[in-house]
Amino acid sequence: MYLHKLKIGDVELENNLILAPMAGVTNQPFRMICKEFGPGMVCTEMASSKAIFHDDKKTSRLLNTEGEQRPISFQIFGSDEETMGYASKYVSKMADIVDINMGCPAPKVVKNGDGSKLLLDLEQAKKVMKAVVKNSNVPVTLKFRKGWDKDNIVAVELAKIAESVGISAITIHGRTRSEFYSGIADWNIIKQVKQAVHIPVIGNGDVIDGKSALRMFEETGVDGIMIGRGSFGNPWIFKEIKHFLETGEKLPEPSKQEKLQIITRHIKLAVEEKGEIAVKELRKHIAWYTKNLKNSSEFRSSINQIDTEEELIQRLEEYFETL
Numbered sequence: 521m522y523l524h525k526l527k528i529g530d531v532e533l534e535n536n537l538i539l540a541p542m543a544g545v546t547n548q549p550f551r552m553i554c555k556e557f558g559p560g561m562v563c564t565e566m567a568s569s570k571a572i573f574h575d576d577k578k579t580s581r582l583l584n585t586e587g588e589q590r591p592i593s594f595q596i597f598g599s600d601e602e603t604m605g606y607a608s609k610y611v612s613k614m615a616d617i618v619d620i621n622m623g624c625p626a627p628k629v630v631k632n633g634d635g636s637k638l639l640l641d642l643e644q645a646k647k648v649m650k651a652v653v654k655n656s657n658v659p660v661t662l663k664f665r666k667g668w669d670k671d672n673i674v675a676v677e678l679a680k681i682a683e684s685v686g687i688s689a690i691t692i693h694g695r696t697r698s699e700f701y702s703g704i705a706d707w708n709i710i711k712q713v714k715q716a717v718h719i720p721v722i723g724n725g726d727v728i729d730g731k732s733a734l735r736m737f738e739e740t741g742v743d744g745i746m747i748g749r750g751s752f753g754n755p756w757i758f759k760e761i762k763h764f765l766e767t768g769e770k771l772p773e774p775s776k777q778e779k780l781q782i783i784t785r786h787i788k789l790a791v792e793e794k795g796e797i798a799v800k801e802l803r804k805h806i807a808w809y810t811k812n813l814k815n816s817s818e819f820r821s822s823i824n825q826i827d828t829e830e831e832l833i834q835r836l837e838e839y840f841e842t843l
Contacts, residue, residue: 522737523765526560526744528720529659529688531591531616533560536744537733537758538691539751540724541566541595541619541663543626548584549789549798550805551592553782554751557759560744561591566621568634569598569607583614584793591616593661596652597624599633599644605651612656617688620652622664622678625697636697639668642678649685659688663724663746666709669698679713679721689720691746701749711740722746729757730764730771737765753808755782780840783809784833791829799827806836814843 526536539546539554541563546554551562564583571579585592594615596607604620612618622645624635631637638645653660662682667673675692682690692713694705705725714721723742727733728750736745751757756774763771774782786805790798806823810816819839826832 522734523762526720528617528661531659533591533744534558535560535762536722537761538593538722538744538746539563539758540691540746540748541593541621542748543624544804545752547582547790548588548793549786550755551585552588552789553786554755554758555589557756558762559747559758561593561617562588563593563595563619566595566597566624567607567611569596569600569603572596572607572610573603583611585614593617593619595619595621595663597621597629597634599638599641599648601647601651604648605655608652608655608660612658615658617659617661618652618656619661619663619691620649620687622662623693625665625700630697636665636668639665639674639678639697640672642674642681645678646681646685649682649687653686660686661689661691662687663691663693665693665695665697666706667696669696672696673709675709675713676716679717683717683719687719689722689743690717691722691724694723694725707736707740710736710742714741714743720744724748727761730761733761734765753805753811776840776843779809780836783836787829787833787836796828799829799832802832806832810839 526533537559539559539562543565546565555562567579567582594611598604608618621635622638629635666675679690692710694707694710710723720743722744723736723740724746727736727745727747733745760771790802807820823835
């Protein structure tokens with residue numbers, strides 16, 4: 521009943537579970553690993569509209585989706601309508617959906633007036649959305665937070681503006697910018713947003729398994745769920761949630777052997793994409809994959825000096841043999 525296809529503009533997703541865009545996390549290898557577990561859509565890391573405008577090579581690498589299964593949402597951020605319009609035109613040639621970030625709380629993003637800072641200037645937020653919609657030839661979505669802080673809760677108002685300027689769907693994260701990722705996400709605000717608009721509403725915040733996904737659907741009435749931090753070291757969360765929503769039963773966790781295979785595949789994909797520099801960047805993912813396993817902190821310390829793929833895989837195999 522809760523698990524179903526989701527239409528965003530003219531794009532139909534196979535199901536209504538989506539991998540959130542996350543800077544430094546949802547790069548191509550991680551998207552490909554997650555996709556194997558069946559989300560309806562995955563999203564790129566957020567890309568700066570100014571960097572796209574200035575043809576920054578590092579940013580164009582962020583937007584590489586060659587060989588990936590569709591649909592893919594490309595997320596852009598910025599607060600200037602000219603560069604956001606340009607970025608929208610540019611990425612919509614490659615994207616199935618263009619997503620606007622108005623939720624990022626990072627100080628380096630906010631200090632330029634971007635991300636969640638736009639929650640303090642709804643007039644400018646409206647101009648940005650209009651520019652992106654006007655310049656995109658694919659559906660445009662918006663991801664935003666409840667508000668800037670407890671004195672500036674703007675989610676319902678922003679949702680209505682988004683609908684009025686032609687945004688095809690919205691994702692609402694139930695925390696303010698000042699909360700970052702602390703405390704408990706406010707699902708009541710998600711429910712209020714859902715009741716205020718007619719476009720699809722996707723809920724985000726504190727969904728970590730099948731039970732919490734079911735609860736979010738029941739309590740908020742959302743059309744879909746976006747999963748962010750719940751996927752850290754846990755890309756099979758999408759399969760687990762689908763199974764729970766379909767059967768009411770909890771799927772057993774992957775076996776140690778299956779986990780090792782997934783991590784190894786993740787390493788190989790990352791090195792294939794970036795070369796062995798990726799080994800260093802994979803440390804946080806391996807920390808997430810091995811969290812709560814026996815002697816995991818010692819293991820994590822032991823891989824911090826490793827910088828080759830072969831050595832890392834060998835060390836992982838040795839560690840998993842001890843479990």
